[in-house]
Amino acid sequence: MSRLPPLPQKRPHPDSQAQPPSLSEPERKLYELIKSRTNMGIWTADMKKETGLQNNVVTKSLKLLQNKNLIKDVVNVHNKGRKYYMAVEFEPSKEVSGGSWYADGNLDTDFINILRRMCVKHIEERKVATIEDVWKAIVASRVLKVECSMQQILEIVRALALDKEIEELKSTGVGEFSNVQAGKICYRSLRGNQVARAGYLSTIPCGVCPRISECTPDGVISPKTCVYYNKWLKLDF
Known part of the structure; x- marks a missing residue:
């Protein structure tokens, strides 16, 4: 007597493995609410308000959701005293994490100080440098283990100027x-540079004019008739 071939085993649906483990009604409510806030997260007080669940139920359910690896608590740099939660598949937004200047909710002063030293070093080496020059030099140095944007370097350089x-x-x-287009913003070190301390005045003709003491508004030597001054004023600042 011939035997029938065995029936193929039914394979689980691909999406079935992605489904979260069984959740109680309070857990489901909280999980769906937290997930709906994506990378912004949600404060526990707001959870209680929106779900209408009691404090002890919320606390217990959040702990169970964490044990099931469905949610995580995150630090909101603007509200460190508040407990925020987020679904595990999301990473905190810059508004929550503070962006690249923060690590674990705290200002990363070591990283900032390294960047400050590198910016000053490259500006001193070039004498005069644009923000693009500084950024490219830092990227080319390969000293940093993380990527650094030009916007970050601009923030550091402006702080150094202040x-x-x-x-x-x-x-x-x-x-x-001469290596920087006229009118373009650039940076120069003030360390050991007495001439540089004159600031913007050192970039105009008046700063080096030997007859500046004789210059008056209505005199023979005047800003109104000075060809060098008028030429400087026409630069595209």
């Missing part, structure tokens, strides 16, 4: 600025 470690000025396109 701290009077470097100065921000506009290129005249001549002399030490």
Whole structure:
């Protein structure tokens, strides 16, 4: 007597493995609410308000959801005293995490100080540098283990200018600025550079004019008739 071939075993649906484990009604409510907030997360007080669940039920359900690896608690840098939760498949947005300047909810001062030193170093080496020059030099150095955007470098350089470690000025396109297009914003170190401390004044003709003491608004030597001053004013700042 011939035997019938065995019936093929039914394979589980591909999506069935992605389904979360069985959840109680409070867990399901909280999980769906938390997941709906994607990478922004949600504060526990807001969960209680929106679900209408009691404090002890929310606390217990959140712990069970964490044990099932469905949610995680995250630090909101703007509200560190509040407990926020997020579905595990999302990464906190910049508004929540603070962006690249923060690590585990705390300002990454070590990373910032490294970038400050590198920016000053590259500006000093180039004498005068644009933000693009500084960024490209830092990327080419391969010192950093993480990627660094030009926007980050701009924030660092502007902070250095406020701290009077470097100065921000506009290129005249001549002399030490010959490698930078006239009118373009660039940066110069103030360390050991007495000339640089004159700031913007050192970039205009008046700063080096030998007859500046004789210059008056209505005199023979005047800003109104000075061809060098008028030429400088017409630069595209």
